Amino acid sequence: MQPQPPPQRRVARTVAVLTATALGTVGLLTAVLANAGAAHAAGVPALSPLAVPGRGATVPFIEQEAEYAATNGTVIGPDRLYGHLPSEASGRQAVTLSAVGQFVEFTLSAPANAVDFRYSLPDTADGRGRDASIDLLANGSKLKSVGLTSKYGWYYGGYPFNNNPGDTNPHHFYDEARTMFGSTLPAGTKIRLQVASTAQSPTFTIDLADFENVAPPTAKxxxxxxxxxxxxxxxxxxxxxxxxxxxxxxxxxxxxxx
Incomplete structure (x- = not known):
């Protein structure tokens, strides 16, 4: 029977194993973050990193996060602070467009004829909200202008909430817009949301987009x-x-x- 190593040696061996494991975990996390950053820097849209196979319901659409799409806007977040735009965004990040010509551009990974995107417009000083529109383009050609609004969001104060900006503590920032493309576009198509005017809204914040090949209406x-x-x-x-x-x-x- 071999003698047991001294306690000091066992402790040193345990520390070495734990250190190696920790370094491996940090290295893996660094690689994941580096890859995500590289994808964004290269302007190559990626599917949501939160879309883990087997988690959640089976849905007919494919979701893409704006912060991983091609953009010349500003990526905001990650931020979990109450009252900040990223705190209510998927993944706690989004993209803010604040000038004419700024855009978020997604690449279809499967054929689609419709999009549902999550967005936020800033509230007005009186709390009544605003209407605006953003251009929808496919491979550089304009398909249509999509109407947006902030009139169903931006609550303030404590419960029961109100529409008075003076009561601070804003929340409920985002809404969604749905529209059809008019035809089924193939995988690889570049779908762009682009600011055409800032007269109606100074900024447009895009959180994510869901792309789907919607079936025709059911016959009666x-x-x-x-x-x-x-x-x-x-x-x-x-x-x-x-x-x-x-x-x-x-x-x-x-x-x-x-």
């Missing part, structure tokens, strides 16, 4: 009854009818067979 089943249908297309019409005993101006629909 046989013998289905439309509540509202042009006369030439069917047997029914919908007419407003005053609701008895209700408040002035209240109506419901009376469906009449022809």
């Amino acid at each position: 089943p046989a013998e289905a009854l439309d509540v509202i249908l042009p006369r030439k297309e069917g047997r029914t019409t919908a007419q407003p009818r005053r609701r008895s005993g209700g408040a002035a101006g209240m109506t419901d629909l009376a469906v009449r067979q022809r």
